[in-house]
Amino acid sequence: MPIPVTPLFIDGQERPSSTGASFEVRNPYSNEVVGRAAAASSDDCRDAVAAASRAFAAWEQTPPVMRASIFLKAADILETAEYREKHTVAVKDELAAADAIIGGDFMGSIMSIRETAAIIAELKGDNAPSLLAGGYAVVQRRAMGVIFAISPWNAPLALSIRACIVPILCGNTVVLKSSEVTPRTQALAVEAGLPNGVLNLISTAKSEAPARVAEIIAHPAVRKINFTGGPRVGQAIAVEAARHLKPCVLELGGKAAVVVLEDADLETAAKAIVFGALLNSGQICISTERVIVQRSVAAQLLTAVKKQFSELRAGGPGCSLGPLFSEASAEHVVGLIRDAQNAGAEVLLGDGKRDGAVVQPHIVAKVTQDMKLWHNETFGPVVVFVEVDSVDEAVEKANDTEYTLMAALWTENVHTAFNVASRIRAGTININGQSVSSDSRLGGLGGPSGYGRFSVAEFTDTRNLFFHPSKPMIYPL
Structure with a gap:
């Protein structure tokens, strides 16, 4: 041909x-x-x-x-x-x-x-x-x-x-x-x-x-x-x-945070997190990159997300997820993971490697705010899990980024939703929905977004x- x-x-x-x-x-x-x-x-x-x-x-x-x-x-x-x-x-x-x-x-x-x-x-x-x-x-x-x-x-x-x-x-x-x-x-x-x-x-x-x-x-x-x-x-x-x-x-760019409060519908939130993090192998500016969850429900949410992540494989034709668009991009992603591991982060899922342009889904915990993985956009199938004790701490961590394109918030209380969402500095905040959800109003608030x-x-x-x-x-x- x-x-x-x-x-x-x-x-x-x-x-x-x-x-x-x-x-x-x-x-x-x-x-x-x-x-x-x-x-x-x-x-x-x-x-x-x-x-x-x-x-x-x-x-x-x-x-x-x-x-x-x-x-x-x-x-x-x-x-x-x-x-x-x-x-x-x-x-x-x-x-x-x-x-x-x-x-x-x-x-x-x-x-x-x-x-x-x-x-x-x-x-x-x-x-x-x-x-x-x-x-x-x-x-x-x-x-x-x-x-x-x-x-x-x-x-x-x-x-x-x-x-x-x-x-x-x-x-x-x-x-x-x-x-x-x-x-x-x-x-x-x-x-x-x-x-x-x-x-x-x-x-x-x-x-x-x-x-x-x-x-x-x-x-x-x-x-x-x-x-x-x-x-x-x-x-x-x-x-x-x-x-x-x-x-x-x-x-x-984006470094979308998903804040999950203790009254959230965890089963649905987990599905939305997986979709938001892995659609197009995370190569979307509004992909879910950080999950900030209250400690009382963190284990339950992590179990659900980890199970769904482990069922998806990246690769060529017939795979659920495609490769990254270049080997250089794949190397950038695994480089951020290695850097975080060397600084004390824990990889809960994934091997920290690439096969050409293919990177498998990764979940990383114990990522601190002095690591590149916390601040830099990965543009790959990687999500960082962070546990917090309070709503105020969740908002503080969600806002600890120069990126302001997208965020999401999960709570069953409409009053909490209005109060917390208005404190998250992002151009769009999805209430009880995935981060990969936008319309013509999508846009950042300056800086790298x-x-x-x-x-x-x-x-x-x-x-x-x-x-x-x-x-x-x-x-x-």
Whole structure:
């Protein structure tokens, strides 16, 4: 079988790189080459921004209901057996992903389109009387222009669609950069039937990505950047954007804490913890990484979680969990575990090893706040168990992190839920639910979790129209 080649998509047309350059895409489990993708040149990036800029004037004037209808039709097409098969094959090739994340990425994409289409109802302004008698003020929400979107590999289709759909529904046009890990899967996002230039897709070789990203950010037509990914790259993007005084929406890392109080439904909490920690082998920014549980119920909860962890195996085709996306990532995970062990932590489940890019589920206890495993995002199938004596101690430990993206709280008392959840510093706190649960309101509170939301407010400008009184003013000069 020939190796699939993923082209660029600029101004409604598939095309190779202007230099003919491409890069290999490898399966993380087998290390086999499963595809090639066009490596965009500087000229290609300029062409993509220029196409988006040309399309903006007409697209901004397209009625919002028509914009939404295009996406709703795209959801219907995406839901067909043909596209499900395309998606399944691409994700298995590029990520060696397990069935759970494949289904979640696919269905999450469709649900995201249908739910987000409703935001057109928010595209409205406001009005107010003026301080001047007979005057009137109107506030409009208007599209910004060209948005540069950078989407990651870990939920490749769903996150690519999220990076584009809110800006485009608001009347903006988009240049989307895919990950070098999953270009074929992410290319499915451009098949929405949008007018030429409204959505453009580029891919780059990893070594060239910093230069291409900087060039696009610097382009005068680019008004805003949205990025989902790691804090290190997010910081570099924010610095580059700051050079040109351009705003960003950044959804970055997480170290989600799940606080389990003594009155919680422990059986259900255990299931949610396992799901939150191990879906996609923990490679989600809102994965459960820390479980903070009151001592009186800690043993019971740990037994339930440990039993479910031990029943799941990571590996290749047919396994419950897939490999990590690279051997370097796997080495990072086991390195954090080894570092904690050497400092006195206890591994309750797992061997502290990797087999290529495969890491089995791990539960680690006696992790103290001076260990890297407490503070650093693992992005792998690892959960830290911490016992506490009081609710105040649980809140203190939950907040002992720079990450603020996601948390969860388990309690049967609604008054306790309101009181405790409001003290946990996270952008989203799930009450009696798993940490891997989000919607358009997901976002961090600064630092390594990023800032901003995928919302109408973030991807529109407010324009103030001030109608002066019809009666001429008396000017002092």
